[in-house]
Amino acid sequence: KAGVTQTPRYLIKTRGQQVTLSCSPISGHRSVSWYQQTPGQGLQFLFEYFSETQRNKGNFPGRFSGRQFSNSRSEMNVSTLELGDSALYLCASSLPGGFGYTFGSGTRLTVV
Amino acid sequence: QQPVQSPQAVILREGEDAVINCSSSKALYSVHWYRQKHGEAPVFLMILLKGGEQKGHDKISASFNEKKQQSSLYLTASQLSYSGTYFCGGMGQGAQKLVFGQGTRLTINP
Numbered sequence: 001k002a003g004v005t006q007t008p009r010y011l012i013k014t015r016g017q018q019v020t021l022s023c024s025p026i027s028g029h030r031s032v033s034w035y036q037q038t039p040g041q042g043l044q045f046l047f048e049y050f051s052e053t054q055r056n057k058g059n060f061p062g063r064f065s066g067r068q069f070s071n072s073r074s075e076m077n078v079s080t081l082e083l084g085d086s087a088l089y090l091c092a093s094s095l096p097g098g099f100g101y102t103f104g105s106g107t108r109l110t111v112v
Numbered sequence: 113q114q115p116v117q118s119p120q121a122v123i124l125r126e127g128e129d130a131v132i133n134c135s136s137s138k139a140l141y142s143v144h145w146y147r148q149k150h151g152e153a154p155v156f157l158m159i160l161l162k163g164g165e166q167k168g169h170d171k172i173s174a175s176f177n178e179k180k181q182q183s184s185l186y187l188t189a190s191q192l193s194y195s196g197t198y199f200c201g202g203m204g205q206g207a208q209k210l211v212f213g214q215g216t217r218l219t220i221n222p
Contacts, residue, residue, distance in 0.1 A: 033210065042114075043154070043199060043212040056209035090153060100144060100156035101201075101210065 002026065004093050004104035012110045018079040021107045025072050025093030032074040033101065034066060037088040046089075049074055050096070081111045113137050115202045117213035124190050124220050132185040132216045134200030143176050143183040144201040144210060147194075154199060157185075162205075187218070195220045 005024040013019050025032050034046040045058040049068035066076040072093075078085055088108050092101035115136045122130055134143065142161050146154040158169070160176035160183060171188045187194055197217045201210040 031208065033208075035212075042214045043201075045209055045211055048208050050208065056207065058209075092154075098142060098159065098161055100159050101146075101154075102156065103146075103153035105153050 004102050006104035006107050010108050013081050017081050020075055020077045021089055023074045023091035029093035030072050031094045033092045034076050035090045083111050086111045114211050115200055115213040117216050121217040126220055126222050127189055130187045132198050134183045134213055136181045136202045140202045141205040142203045145174055145185050146199045147196045149196040190220050192220050
């Protein structure tokens with residue numbers, strides 16, 4: 001079966017712009033989590049969605065937001081981009097309750 | 113609070129064993145282990161649920177000590193393919209938030 005699909009794979013944006021990243025989970029997976037990965041900070045939790053509801057949010061500023069659609073696809077948005085937002089953004093999907101996560105290949109965002 | 117992994121890095125020769133530890137200051141319901149190779153996404157290895165069971169497949173196994181809130185990943189007779197960064201992730205009871213440790217870089221040399 002198809003894995004987790006993230007688009008786009010690479011993105012270059014200018015400071016102050018906004019960006020939207022997309023994640024299509026494995027069919028049947030209703031939970032989608034987002035992570036920011038940087039060399040210095042590792043995998044930092046952004047938020048988790050289940051059935052279109054955000055159930056958990058990490059310690060990121062309000063510029064980071066997300067949503068989930070009825071087909072479980074999820075998007076995350078970053079407004080007013082800063083240089084420090086340059087990172088690999090990973091999404092992961094899972095079945096509820098005690099199952100592992102399947103990660104997408106990520107979107108590498110570079111802010112210049 | 114993110115779990116703390118140790119060691120931060122390990123270099124082994126093929127065939128040697130390795131242990132990676134993961135410690136949490138918060139009570140965990142489950143511990144996940146993932147391996148990430150350079151330029152690739154993290155790949156799920158195993159999950160350990162509250163109850164202290166030990167799991168494993170092939171030559172990779174793990175344990176979870178609830179009393180100490182510690183998990184360990186055991187890699188025996190390591191192969192070159194085991195190289196990568198290993199992450200443990202902890203999830204609290206009723207929480208749908210998997211928080212990862214900082215990672216342990218494992219290098220296996222021939």
